[in-house]
Amino acid sequence: xxxxxxxxxxxxxxxxxxxxxxxxxxxxxxxxxxxxxxxxxxxxxxxxxxxxxxxxxxxxxxxxxxxxxxxxxxxxxxxxxxxxxxxxxxxxxxxxxxxxxxxxxxxxxxxxxxxxxxxxxxxxxxxxxxxxxxxxxxxxxxxxxxxxxxxxxxxxxxxxxxxxxxxxxxxxxxxxxxxxxxxxxxxxxxxxxxxxxxxxxxxxxxxxxx
Amino acid sequence: xxxxxxxxxxxxxxxxxxxxxxxxxxxxxxxxxxxxxxxxxxxxxxxxxxxxxxxxxxxxxxxxxxxxxxxxxxxxxxxxxxxxxxxxxxxxxxxxxxxxxxxxxxxxxxxxxxxxxxxxxxxxxxxxxxxxxxxxxxxxxxxxxxxxxxxxxxxxxxxxxxxxxxxxxxxxxxxxxxxxxxxxxxxxxxxxxxxxxxxxxxxxxxxxxxxxxxxxxxxxxxxxxxxxxxxxxxxxxxxxxxxxxxxxxxxxxxxxxxxxxxxxxxxxxxxxxxxxxxxxxxxxxxxxxxxxxxxxxxxxxxxxxxxxxxxxxxxxxxxxxxxxxxxxxxxxxxxxxxxxxxxxxxxxxxxxxxxxxxxxxxxxxxxxxxxxxxxxxxxxxxxxxxxxxxxxxxxxxxxxxxxxxxxxxxxxxxxxxxxxxxxxxxx
Ligand SMILES: [Zn+2]
Numbered sequence: 001x002x003x004x005x006x007x008x009x010x011x012x013x014x015x016x017x018x019x020x021x022x023x024x025x026x027x028x029x030x031x032x033x034x035x036x037x038x039x040x041x042x043x044x045x046x047x048x049x050x051x052x053x054x055x056x057x058x059x060x061x062x063x064x065x066x067x068x069x070x071x072x073x074x075x076x077x078x079x080x081x082x083x084x085x086x087x088x089x090x091x092x093x094x095x096x097x098x099x100x101x102x103x104x105x106x107x108x109x110x111x112x113x114x115x116x117x118x119x120x121x122x123x124x125x126x127x128x129x130x131x132x133x134x135x136x137x138x139x140x141x142x143x144x145x146x147x148x149x150x151x152x153x154x155x156x157x158x159x160x161x162x163x164x165x166x167x168x169x170x171x172x173x174x175x176x177x178x179x180x181x182x183x184x185x186x187x188x189x190x191x192x193x194x195x196x197x198x199x200x201x202x203x204x205x206x207x208x209x210x
Numbered sequence: 211x212x213x214x215x216x217x218x219x220x221x222x223x224x225x226x227x228x229x230x231x232x233x234x235x236x237x238x239x240x241x242x243x244x245x246x247x248x249x250x251x252x253x254x255x256x257x258x259x260x261x262x263x264x265x266x267x268x269x270x271x272x273x274x275x276x277x278x279x280x281x282x283x284x285x286x287x288x289x290x291x292x293x294x295x296x297x298x299x300x301x302x303x304x305x306x307x308x309x310x311x312x313x314x315x316x317x318x319x320x321x322x323x324x325x326x327x328x329x330x331x332x333x334x335x336x337x338x339x340x341x342x343x344x345x346x347x348x349x350x351x352x353x354x355x356x357x358x359x360x361x362x363x364x365x366x367x368x369x370x371x372x373x374x375x376x377x378x379x380x381x382x383x384x385x386x387x388x389x390x391x392x393x394x395x396x397x398x399x400x401x402x403x404x405x406x407x408x409x410x411x412x413x414x415x416x417x418x419x420x421x422x423x424x425x426x427x428x429x430x431x432x433x434x435x436x437x438x439x440x441x442x443x444x445x446x447x448x449x450x451x452x453x454x455x456x457x458x459x460x461x462x463x464x465x466x467x468x469x470x471x472x473x474x475x476x477x478x479x480x481x482x483x484x485x486x487x488x489x490x491x492x493x494x495x496x497x498x499x500x501x502x503x504x505x506x507x508x509x510x511x512x513x514x515x516x517x518x519x520x521x522x523x524x525x526x527x528x529x530x531x532x533x534x535x536x537x538x539x540x541x542x543x544x545x546x547x548x549x550x551x552x553x554x555x556x557x558x559x560x561x562x563x564x565x566x567x568x569x570x571x572x573x574x575x576x577x578x579x580x581x582x583x584x585x586x587x588x589x590x591x592x593x594x595x596x597x598x599x600x601x602x603x604x605x606x607x608x609x610x611x612x613x614x615x616x617x618x619x620x621x622x623x624x625x626x627x628x629x630x631x632x633x634x635x636x637x
Contacts, residue, residue, distance in 0.1 A: 070514045108510040142444035142451065143508030144595045145518055148579050178486060178582055182437060183505070183593075185486075185582040188527055 051089040051096070052082035059083045061161040063097050064197055065107035066149040073149050073196040074110075074156065077102050087164055088120055091128055094157050095120070110153030112139035118174070126166035127189050128158055134173040140181040147181040152196050159192035160199070167191045211277055217262075224262055228276040235262065235272075242272050266290060287347040297343040302359055302370065303495045304351035309439075309482050311355040313372070313394040314495055317342070320389040330376045335383075335394065337368040355396040372396075386473050391496065393475075428629035430473045431466060432493035434503040434583065435459035439483030444508035448605030451506040452481065458504055458596075461618045469622050470629065486582035493587050494546070499634065500557065500625065501591035503583045506608065509598045516573045519561055520593040521554040522547040522585060523578040546586040553590030556633035557624075561594070564624040569617065572597075590634070594621075 062076040081093040095117050101109035112135060119131040140150065155168045167189035170180070177186055194201050215226045222237035234243040240254040249271055255264045264272075269281040269290065282291035291297055298318035305312055315323065315335075322338040340363055349359040357373040372381075372394075379399040385392050435455035437443035443451030456478070463474040475496055477489045493501040507517065526547075547554070558576050565574040584591050596617070597604040607613050628634050 066510065068511050070509065070511060070516050141508050141510075141600070143599075144505055144520060144579065144581070144593065145516070145577070146444075146508050146510070182441060182443060182486075183579075183581055183583070185526075185580045185585055187582075188580075190580065193523075 051093050052084035056082040056084050061094060061097075062157070062199060063094065063102070064153045064156045064160070064199075065098075065102040065104075065110050066146075066153065067198075068106045068108060072198050073145065074153055074198075075107060076197060076199045077104055077107060081161075087162065088122055090162055091122065091158055091165065092117065092120055094161060095130070095154070098153060098157055110150050112136055112141070112150070114139060119171075122165060126164055128165045128168045129171060130154070130168065131171040131174055137172050137177065137180050142181045144183040147179070147184045148196070151180060151184050151186070151190065152193055155190045156192055156194065156197060160194070160202075163202075211273075211279065213276060222257070226273075226276060231276055233272055233276055235264070235268075242268070244272065244275055282343070284343070284345065287344060289343070289347070291341075291343065295341065297341040298339065300337075300342045300344045300361070300368075302344065302346060302349055302361070304349050304356055304359055305488060305491055305495065306351075306353045307478065307482070307484055307488055307492070309398055310480075311351070311353055311396040313356070313359060313396070315370075315392040315394065316496075317390050317392075321392075322389065323383055323385070323392045323394075325381050325383055325394070327381065331374055333372040333374055333378075333381055335370040335372065337370070340366060340368045342368045355398060386475060391473070427634040428470075428472060428499040428625060430475070430496055430498045431500045431502065431625065432475045432477060432496060432498040433459045433462055434477040434489045434492075434501070436503060436505040437483075438478050438481055441483050444506055444599045446508075446599045446605065448602055449506070449599055449609060451508075451599060454506050454608055455504045456481070458614060458618065461614055462502075462504075462621060465618050465622045466625065470626055472625075487586060489583050490546070490585070490587040490591075493589060493591065498589050500628065501584075501587045501589055502621075503581075503591075503593040505593060505595040507595045507598045508600050510600070511598075512600050512602070514598050515601050515604045516575060517565070517597055518575050518577045518595045519558045520577050520579050520581055520584070520595065521558050521591075522551065523580045524551065526580045527585070546588045547584055547591065549588050550590045553633045554584075554592055556631060557590045557628045558592050560627045560631070561592070561621065561624040564620050564627070568620040568623070590628075 058080045059082070061079050061081050063079050064074040064076055066073065067075040079097050081090060081097065084090055084093070099111055099115060099117070101111075114133070114135040116133040116135065117130060118133055119129075121129045123129065136150075140147065151170065154170065158165050158168055168191075169189040170186050171177070172180065172186075179186055192201075213226050213228050215224060217224050224235040226233040226235075231245055232243075235255050236242075237257045238254050240251045242249050242251060242255070251265050251267050251271070253265045255262060255268065257263070266283050269292075270283050274281050279292060280294055282295075282297075283289070300318075301314075301316040303314045303316075305314070317337075317339070319339065324336045324338075326334045326336070328334055342361075342363070344361040347361045351357065351359065355375055355378050357375070360371045360373075362369050362371055374396060377398050378396045380397040382395045382397060383392055384395070435452070435458070437452035437455065439452075441452065443455070445451065459476050460479070463476060466472045466474045475492060475498070477492045478484055489503065490501065492498075509516070562574050562576050565572070581593055584593060597608050599605050599608075
């Protein structure tokens with residue numbers, strides 16, 4: 001083989017190797033970019049935004065759970081949340097406590113098994129829109145009084161402790177539903193009803209202290 | 211009609227006189243003058259080829275003032291009754307009730323209704339009374355089974371023509387209220403419709419009350435067996451809510467018919483799903499004097515055995531209607547309950563009193579709640595939630611024939627008391 005052809009072939013080989021390397025590198029770079037994108041997407045799920053800062057002071061709240069005795073329908077359990085600047089984060093902490101259930105033996109959990117809060121938004125008019133996962137309806141055992149206990153455990157726990165929240169609108173699986181278990185109307189936002197509980201409204205309490 | 215008139219081409223007016231009264235009509239104007247008083251018609255009167263053409267309201271609002279002849283016209287129909295004709299009113303309503311479609315006919319007088327399937331997409335209901343005065347001549351009802359309902363008496367016989375789909379396998383007619391109400395149920399092919407047990411009297415043959423109250427004000431009662439179809443309601447190994455509510459509703463119907471001679475309608479008489487609005491619509495469309503929704507309770511506490519009589523929560527939806535619907539002429543649907551809240555409270559109290567007196571060992575509380583099925587009901591209405599399906603003793607008692615009979619008789623005692631009370635008269 002003439003020498004110049006040999007040199008030519010070697011040069012082509014080197015070029016090809018460089019080109020291949022470059023190509024492989026690009027593929028790798030693209031792959032790593034895509035991986036980065038996926039990580040960014042997944043990030044908020046892996047490390048959710050904290051609902052309060054370490055410096056936020058604790059604040060006492062009353063959580064309403066179904067009373068085992070049945071009368072009144074709901075009884076209050078004293079708990080603590082942290083006073084985060086964001087109202088929505090305080091509301092989320094209260095819902096988290098409801099999901100955990102009561103500590104007292106004389107009360108029952110109010111939210112069905114595997115209920116998740118998917119979104120929470122508070123409007124300027126003070127209406128808290130809460131989007132629960134479908135499980136809140138699917139796993140609900142039914143009964144009018146029992147459904148009322150679930151709904152007002154949510155409504156009263158939020159409106160009693162966070163006066164900025166005037167009304168609560170429950171959404172299920174991202175959509176508006178007529179009812180949760182067939183009885184209690186959810187098409188309109190609901191306001192606090194302490195007549196179902198053993199707690200007196202705040203105004204009455206201050207009035208009697210005077 | 212023999213009334214003197216002056217047709218003035220120059221003034222483009224027509225003046226009709228009767229005694230000292232004078233009616234003036236002007237060409238191309240919707241305003242007519244009766245003794246100087248101006249009346250507005252829905253469209254102008256025109257003059258064409260020496261003829262005056264007026265909207266039909268000219269007769270009922272204008273000419274009727276000049277003659278003793280009675281004109282009766284209902285807008286939206288093509289029927290005008292001239293003179294003193296006895297034409298009983300006929301109302302037609304269609305609604306989708308889960309898998310079936312129900313056409314409800316209400317006549318002012320007892321009538322007979324026959325049905326003939328002309329072809330797969332057309333059925334004719336023949337009515338034995340003519341003339342009739344239909345409130346609407348045509349209903350366009352879009353659902354899987356029914357497309358339109360048209361009243362027709364062009365050949366002198368009263369008929370209702372139903373434009374139906376091939377999916378309709380059967381049309382079932384159930385008379386009620388001594389042949390003044392007819393339910394025409396359109397059933398679908400292969401739809402499992404569990405008929406009422408043969409031992410229970412159908413609505414027509416049950417009018418043999420053994421004690422008719424002297425002043426019976428509750429004529430029509432609508433009973434709503436809670437849940438149905440895909441929606442079982444509360445469910446444990448001891449029982450299923452939807453089956454218990456249907457069994458109790460059928461029993462209550464029989465006893466109400468036998469003892470009080472009441473017209474009783476069930477929102478469902480089969481294992482079908484209905485939404486809450488359709489349930490209260492059955493009560494509203496049939497002008498029920500009392501609406502009772504039946505449910506079985508469930509408590510996480512297996513020892514609990516509370517029953518509750520619910521009425522609609524006072525003030526529910528009022529703030530919303532003030533802000534967003536403040537200047538609406540009509541009540542929003544969810545405020546229908548307000549029309550009879552007092553009657554509902556009275557009925558609930560009487561039911562609670564009778565239950566406490568006659569069913570020992572059980573607790574009966576009156577409660578208020580924002581309940582979907584009660585929101586739009588425009589008559590005294592309540593929801594009765596019985597027992598706790600999670601309590602084994604309760605569940606066994608609820609399934610017991612003797613207990614069901616006792617419970618239903620107690621409910622009828624309460625309905626009888628309510629029927630004789632002044633609160634029932636308010637409807
Ligand atoms: Zn129920």
